[in-house]
Amino acid sequence: MPATMSTVLVVDDEVRSQDAMRRTLDEDFSVLTASGADEARTLLEQNEISVILCDQRMPGLTGVAFLKEVRDRWPDTVRIVISGYTDSEDIIAGINDAGIYQYILKPWMPDHLLDTVRNAVEARTLQSEMNRLDLELRTSTPVLRRRTASKMERARSVFDFDRIERAPGSPLDAVCELAARIARYDLSVLVLGESGSGKELLARAVHYASPRAAGPFVVENCAAIPDTLLESELFGHKRGSFTGAFEDHIGLFQRAHGGTLFLDEIGETSAAFQLRLLRVLQEGEVRPVGSPRTVPVDVRVIAATHRDLERRVLEGHFREDLYYRIACVTVNVPPLRERSGDIGPIARRLVSEIGTALGRPAATLSDEALACLMAYPWPGNIRELRNEISRAVALSRDERIDATAFSSRVLQGQMGRTAAAQSLALPANGTLVERLAAIEAMILRETMVRNRWNKSKAAKELGLSRVGLRGKMVRFGLEG
Numbered sequence: 001m002p003a004t005m006s007t008v009l010v011v012d013d014e015v016r017s018q019d020a021m022r023r024t025l026d027e028d029f030s031v032l033t034a035s036g037a038d039e040a041r042t043l044l045e046q047n048e049i050s051v052i053l054c055d056q057r058m059p060g061l062t063g064v065a066f067l068k069e070v071r072d073r074w075p076d077t078v079r080i081v082i083s084g085y086t087d088s089e090d091i092i093a094g095i096n097d098a099g100i101y102q103y104i105l106k107p108w109m110p111d112h113l114l115d116t117v118r119n120a121v122e123a124r125t126l127q128s129e130m131n132r133l134d135l136e137l138r139t140s141t142p143v144l145r146r147r148t149a150s151k152m153e154r155a156r157s158v159f160d161f162d163r164i165e166r167a168p169g170s171p172l173d174a175v176c177e178l179a180a181r182i183a184r185y186d187l188s189v190l191v192l193g194e195s196g197s198g199k200e201l202l203a204r205a206v207h208y209a210s211p212r213a214a215g216p217f218v219v220e221n222c223a224a225i226p227d228t229l230l231e232s233e234l235f236g237h238k239r240g241s242f243t244g245a246f247e248d249h250i251g252l253f254q255r256a257h258g259g260t261l262f263l264d265e266i267g268e269t270s271a272a273f274q275l276r277l278l279r280v281l282q283e284g285e286v287r288p289v290g291s292p293r294t295v296p297v298d299v300r301v302i303a304a305t306h307r308d309l310e311r312r313v314l315e316g317h318f319r320e321d322l323y324y325r326i327a328c329v330t331v332n333v334p335p336l337r338e339r340s341g342d343i344g345p346i347a348r349r350l351v352s353e354i355g356t357a358l359g360r361p362a363a364t365l366s367d368e369a370l371a372c373l374m375a376y377p378w379p380g381n382i383r384e385l386r387n388e389i390s391r392a393v394a395l396s397r398d399e400r401i402d403a404t405a406f407s408s409r410v411l412q413g414q415m416g417r418t419a420a421a422q423s424l425a426l427p428a429n430g431t432l433v434e435r436l437a438a439i440e441a442m443i444l445r446e447t448m449v450r451n452r453w454n455k456s457k458a459a460k461e462l463g464l465s466r467v468g469l470r471g472k473m474v475r476f477g478l479e480g
């Protein structure tokens with residue numbers, strides 16, 4: 001076996017399935033097997049595992065629940081779940097929450113399994129390649145440096161602002177342009193926006209466009225855990241510093257050293273925590289809970305919140321000095337309902353991404369399905385859109401996804417809004433050209449929805465030729 005072979009861990013309680021997978025994979029990969037979560041944890045601790053293939057049905061724990069744990073403890077391991085269920089809610093949620101790379105349906109085909117694992121290893125290699133290139137860049141000769149820099153650029157483009165799907169003329173263009181401009185300066189960034197609107201995605205793009213791209217990008221949701229745990233999570237703790245602290249724990253600040261720490265829902269933190277965080281940011285060092293010593297850390301902080309943080313400062317709920325520390329630059333991600341022209345391109349990307357993850361043939365959205373998505377206000381933003389599309393892709397038997405695949409909430413919300421003839425919200429920011437483009441996209445969309453996507457009728461109403469209308473629809477992402 002060549003020393004460079006990537007290691008794949010198969011977790012399945014059936015020995016026959018383990019053997020079948022091993023036979024399929026062991027020419028290309030070094031394969032380890034485990035019969036359950038405990039054995040898998042031990043192997044993950046002892047080996048550098050590139051990909052984990054986990055059966056959904058395991059005694060005492062579902063595959064998705066275990067892969068959520070793997071994501072937290074071994075985030076670099078690419079996670080694939082294998083299951084007999086096509087439409088299990090757990091698996092759909094898993095694709096979103098456990099960051100599952102792909103879902104393989106039983107009975108699996110050896111060629112498909114092998115291709116999936118090869119692609120997964122490639123995705124992982126790309127990330128480490130980027131880290132290696134960055135090191136090379138810092139140490140090589142000018143000629144080599146130029147060659148390496150162009151390879152690095154190609155690798156970086158995988159994570160860049162183009163991953164933030166949007167229609168031409170979208171209000172997000174201005175947001176991404178500002179974020180890209182400030183990415184290379186080591187300034188703190190505060191990202192404001194409703195839940196699910198894409199704040200983390202934007203923060204990631206900033207990280208990968210910055211000189212810290214080769215360093216880690218570490219995420220913490222400050223609202224998800226109680227205060228005391230949050231301190232130990234971020235700053236670390238010494239063994240025995242509190243009940244249950246059985247061993248030393250390295251905090252996320254230290255893990256993010258040389259990279260970026262994304263602190264989501266910063267507006268939910270307590271006054272005591274805010275003070276500790278302020279000290280860390282001022283002094284550039286952390287003191288793990290229960291430790292007499294401080295550790296220097298070099299971390300760029302990107303914070304995010306769905307709250308109006310300036311107002312929280314005025315009301316005395318958020319420290320003013322911390323606010324100025326974390327908000328050198330403030331970026332606003334508008335909610336999806338204020339950029340409904342983006343729904344088409346985002347929905348198409350999600351259909352393709354989720355279809356691939358579910359091992360489905362390429363699917364498209366029918367005109368009615370798209371109209372229905374565009375007429376719904378999306379209070380949960382892109383996260384809600386993603387869940388809706390996961391559900392529709394899983395339920396659709398056809399390669400064409402129709403509106404009937406959507407939940408009654410979306411169908412009813414759409415009918416209510418269409419009946420009320422949809423009031424149009426004027427875009428609140430951007431240049432005159434951008435705002436006029438956004439208004440044009442809204443008028444176009446509203447006319448198409450009202451005319452049930454009949455292009456001839458809509459073109460007539462708008463005084464356009466059919467070709468002219470089509471051109472505008474393509475421009476605004478209303479048609480693929």
Ligand SMILES: Nc1ncnc2c1ncn2[C@@H]1O[C@H](COP(=O)(O)OP(=O)(O)OP(=O)(O)O)[C@@H](O)[C@H]1O
Pocket residue numbers: 163164165166193194195196197198199200201202264306346349382383386
């Ligand atoms: N413009 C976009 N194009 C494609 N996918 C997107 C876009 N914006 C967001 N997403 C996807 O939508 C989901 C939610 O986005 P994200 O986690 O960045 O939102 P958020 O604002 O950080 O949410 P929260 O504050 O609730 O954590 C993610 O799966 C993300 O990849």
